[in-house]
Amino acid sequence: MQSYSHSHYLAITLITTVLLLGSTQAQATEITPASMLANSCAGCHGTDGHSPGAIPAIAGKSTEFIETALKDFRSGNKASTVMERHAKGYTDEEIKLLAEYFASQK
Numbered sequence: 548m549q550s551y552s553h554s555h556y557l558a559i560t561l562i563t564t565v566l567l568l569g570s571t572q573a574q575a576t577e578i579t580p581a582s583m584l585a586n587s588c589a590g591c592h593g594t595d596g597h598s599p600g601a602i603p604a605i606a607g608k609s610t611e612f613i614e615t616a617l618k619d620f621r622s623g624n625k626a627s628t629v630m631e632r633h634a635k636g637y638t639d640e641e642i643k644l645l646a647e648y649f650a651s652q653k
């Protein structure tokens with residue numbers, strides 16, 4: 548019995564290790580210009596726009612919504628606390644990349 552539970556424990560450890568390694572690889576995101584731009588939003592909006600807190604999640608919102616929101620923040624058309632300052636740092640092209648990136652997140 549002693550040896551059975553021991554090997555059972557080993558098997559579980561092995562399976563867990565394989566699962567952990569597998570999931571680490573699956574999560575290794577490809578680095579693209581869009582994902583690098585998106586990194587600077589993660590501090591507030593969460594990893595890939597999955598906000599864990601009070602700041603709105605942006606993952607999975609439509610490209611059009613995100614693009615329009617960023618341009619309106621940038622121009623001051625849309626009231627904001629921090630997004631106006633943030634959006635000012637991006638060109639139209641970068642805003643499009645960001646919008647497409649976050650829209651493609653689940």
Ligand code: HEC
Pocket residue numbers: 584585587588589590591592602603604605612613616617626627628629630631633645
């Ligand atoms: C310093 C924290 C912070 C950072 C960094 C930040 N945001 Fe925001 N974001 C906010 C807050 C707070 C709001 C709510 C509007 C406001 O008060 O500015 C918001 C709102 C938004 C909205 C509108 C969401 C909605 O549902 O109305 C979008 C889209 C957005 N942010 C995109 C981005 C993108 C893209 C980036 C990276 C380029 C980014 N944000 C970086 C804090 C941040």
